[in-house]
Amino acid sequence: MAWSGEPQAAKPGEARRFGTTLTRTEDGWVVDGTKAFATSATGADWAVLLVSLAGPGGARHAAAPESVLLLGCDLRHPSVTVDTSWWDPVGMRATASHVVRFDRTPVPAAWQLGQPGDYVRQSWQAAFIPHYAASFLGAAEGAYDYAIQYVEKQDKGGDPYVQQRVGSMAVDLDTARLWLRHVARLWDTGRIDEARIAGSRARHVVEHLALSTVDHCIRACGARSLVRPSPVERILRDLTFYVRHDNDDHLLATIGRAALGREHDASFFKP
Template sequence: MNLEATSEASWLHDLSPRSRELLDRVGEVAAACAERADEHDRAATFPRKDFEDLATAGLNAATVPREHGGLGLGPLNGDTLTLWLMTKELAKADLSLGRCWEGHANSLVLLHALASEQQQARWFDGIVRGGEKWVAWSGEPQARKPGEGTRFGTSISAVDGGWVLDGSKAFATSATGADWAILLVNTAGPGGARHADGPPEGLLLLACDLSDPTVTVDDSWWDPIGMRGTASHVVEFHQTFLPEEHLIGTPGAYLHEGWQSAFTPHYAASFLGAAEGAFDYAREYLLRQEKTADPYVQQRAGSMAVNIDTAHLWLAHVARLWDGGDRPGAQRAGNRARHLVEHLALETVDHCVRACGARSLVRPSPVERILRDLTFYARHDNDDHVLATIGRAALGQTHDSSFFKP
């Protein structure tokens, strides 16, 4: 990663030498990942080789605490910005990869926050030494897609020694690539975390070994316009037994403690990566085509540069709040950053297309994929709900910082 070439280089120099070395290392991996992005997009396949490269480079355990052999990054380890900048670099190469990486890194944050010492010792070892990939799945939407006859959802029953799970989850990121999943399931019935009607205490986090033969993947459902490489297929559970030692934390802790708010600004880091990818393409293209004298092109380039800088500054601000222990402040600022960076990123890609013209949307231009991916991924967490939550907080009204409930 060429720090001097990036718009945020003026304050990147404040990062520790270790953080700068990690960003250089992830930049080298991201360059190879970018070469494979089109392949995964066209085939809607999980970026397995990308994760192998990350493990080989010693980067796959980014949010695992140092005492367990990880890099010790993220909001629980006092080094949040480095993690988010790593995510930005991977999303810049391939937004689908960035999403899969987010899911993995965020899952390890949950293990760090809620799992027992015995659970951490077991599962972190598999990540650090075995390169195992994790993800967290909640998606049980009750609305059907066009032409669909059934709804998704799971039902869970308590049995001796654990629980039995039946049903299906949609939008299951990394379905064909992950080794373990943290399942957000509800004793009140279908709906996972977002769509269930029961009390928070009904929400359980259960670790599931995805090599279990009772867990199958239906790859016929995932055919979206963008984020195809996330392989977010439907996963089906057929009387899947989940032992009690796989329960992570206490029932309802995910909602009561607002853990979603630790991940909200992480999404913004991925949005920023997509925007920076479009900006880099635009600069190179406009210079090569000698279009930089056009005052309208100059205005769009200026807008892109300001957007990129603004997004970096917001992420740095939220990261400082997390690292400083101001969790309420970090939650409020994280929601604002998530909302703002979505719009900055979408605007930046639009400026790129308008400055570079229609040929920027013709393959093999990466902008064509960036536009589709970012448009689709920005639907992850409804921005209307995010903004309404920000408004309720500003007005002093009761609000859920994770915007699960109105």
């Protein structure tokens, strides 16, 4: 797992911001502080920590991008504790992205990955972005499969309005798959600069295609599709929460800056 989350704006009810600080030692580093959105915190034995020599902020909020380090961390060390009370989202309840606390956690120098600033300078995050689109597509495919089975079982396939909804879903899914294949081909053929911005474009487009697909499913199947234990109820909650991972407005503005030939941040979409 790779953990960067150190949001610097406290939500209502939070007394303090998240963040880590680093201290250099003869043997490596000592990490102090907290990280949020620590995925699989209760199940993983190791994590890669994205931390900054400049102080709290991780990679996304680092004041000095060249200061960002990647450190391997043994989560079994007694100085590492997990706060499971923080992660109580409206969706993605099956995940475990808790708050993790580091109380002078030692990290040997041999566990440092690369050089300071490599992650930001080489845009490693940009290679990670298309996975969001793939996850969105998976949610949409689940909604589509449910809709097809439900429509057939309820003998609603002859309804022209239902047919239009199903047709729209099928086109949305094909479009999303084509975008992901396009991005993968760019990476596979070494067209790195093109692949980075294409990944952001796919991330933007597939978000809207997936949300559209789920909406068509609900409209075709009706309110019963949102009654538990229907999988659509969970898909709707999970998808509408997951697409908030990165602000689509900032992402689209980044795509526009790139198209205009202006300086842009393909990793974290900062202005």
